[in-house]
Amino acid sequence: MTEFLNLKTKYPDLIPIRMDFECGPGWEKVLDKYFGEVAAALPSETRLRLERVYEKYGSLWVDAMPEGPVANLVHLALDKAEVLADSRSYRYCETCGEPGGLRDKHWLYVACEAHANGAPLSRQTNAGSNSTVLPTNMMGPGLGRCHTEGETSD
Numbered sequence: 714m715t716e717f718l719n720l721k722t723k724y725p726d727l728i729p730i731r732m733d734f735e736c737g738p739g740w741e742k743v744l745d746k747y748f749g750e751v752a753a754a755l756p757s758e759t760r761l762r763l764e765r766v767y768e769k770y771g772s773l774w775v776d777a778m779p780e781g782p783v784a785n786l787v788h789l790a791l792d793k794a795e796v797l798a799d800s801r802s803y804r805y806c807e808t809c810g811e812p813g814g815l816r817d818k819h820w821l822y823v824a825c826e827a828h829a830n831g832a833p834l835s836r837q838t839n840a841g842s843n844s845t846v847l848p849t850n851m852m853g854p855g856l857g858r859c860h861t862e863g864e865t866s867d
């Protein structure tokens with residue numbers, strides 16, 4: 714779905730050249746952070762077995778494990794990088810990378826206002842959010858319609 718050539722160039726040891734990322738290009742920053750953390754955690758002689766990078770239930774999922782035996786600490790660090798990538802992906806539009814939030818419109822996806830397709834922010838992600846994206850509520854156009862069309866009810 715997305716090639717992420719910049720990331721493949723930046724992390725040639727971590728990402729197989731034929732890897733097909735099953736998520737949108739907006740998550741490049743999130744993946745860049747993820748691979749940076751993995752590169753820092755992985756011992757230099759150990760390779761990463763990157764199996765799948767995909768979008769599921771709106772957020773970013775990574776299936777990866779160290780190739781060969783590593784210390785428990787390394788496993789923990791990779792797990793942590795995965796969890797952080799998942800949680801960061803909720804804040805960036807999957808399409809363009811601008812600040813966004815989880816939308817719920819028949820299915821879940823993360824989008825900025827421009828790519829939201831009219832879907833409001835899903836309420837669960839708003840708690841404690843200090844982002845610039847505010848939920849659009851009843852202030853939209855259309856409320857004045859009954860005054861302009863002469864649709865009197867009696």
Ligand SMILES: [Zn+2]
Binds near residue numbers: 826
């Ligand atoms: Zn967007």
